[in-house]
Amino acid sequence: MTIKVGDKIPSATLYQMGADGPAAVSTDDFFKGRKVVLFAVPGAFTPTCSAKHVPGFLNNSAAIKAKGIDAIACVAVNDAFVMGAWGKDQGVGENIAMLADGSGEFTKAAGLELDLSARGLGVRSKRYAMVVDNGVVKTLKEEEGGALTISSAESVLESL
Numbered sequence: 592m593t594i595k596v597g598d599k600i601p602s603a604t605l606y607q608m609g610a611d612g613p614a615a616v617s618t619d620d621f622f623k624g625r626k627v628v629l630f631a632v633p634g635a636f637t638p639t640c641s642a643k644h645v646p647g648f649l650n651n652s653a654a655i656k657a658k659g660i661d662a663i664a665c666v667a668v669n670d671a672f673v674m675g676a677w678g679k680d681q682g683v684g685e686n687i688a689m690l691a692d693g694s695g696e697f698t699k700a701a702g703l704e705l706d707l708s709a710r711g712l713g714v715r716s717k718r719y720a721m722v723v724d725n726g727v728v729k730t731l732k733e734e735e736g737g738a739l740t741i742s743s744a745e746s747v748l749e750s751l
Contacts, residue, residue: 626662627722628721651744671691698716722747
């Protein structure tokens with residue numbers, strides 16, 4: 592069942608690349624006591640994700656945070672090494688936390704998986720954006736097909 596507005600974020604362990612390698616990030620801790628924009632992509636280094644989705648959030652990060660958002664995070668069903676390299680490639684710095692859901696634990700628990708096995712990509716995450724306040728989903732913008740419209744940074748910013 593897909594997560595919905597009013598639901599608590601699933602408890603899961605994500606990973607973020609740190610100076611000493613991958614570091615575990617508990618979703619319970621990451622979302623506790625703050626307002627976070629979380630957006631998900633089907634995969635790091637993929638065309639729409641690299642050319643539009645991440646750059647949109649990077650370019651709008653100051654405006655989004657000025658609306659009361661404490662953090663912006665990107666999650667994908669990729670490992671921490673890939674997410675770390677992609678974050679460097681995109682120049683996200685401290686503006687966007689690049690969170691790896693390598694086994695898809697979080698994505699499956701949220702009911703937002705996308706089976707792209709027929710295209711050789713395995714099970715990935717759907718493209719979406721959500722606003723999470725103290726661990727509770729306040730808005731969820733889930734894309735249909737391969738679109739990037741309602742989960743774009745501009746759409747999220749407009750709704751804040």
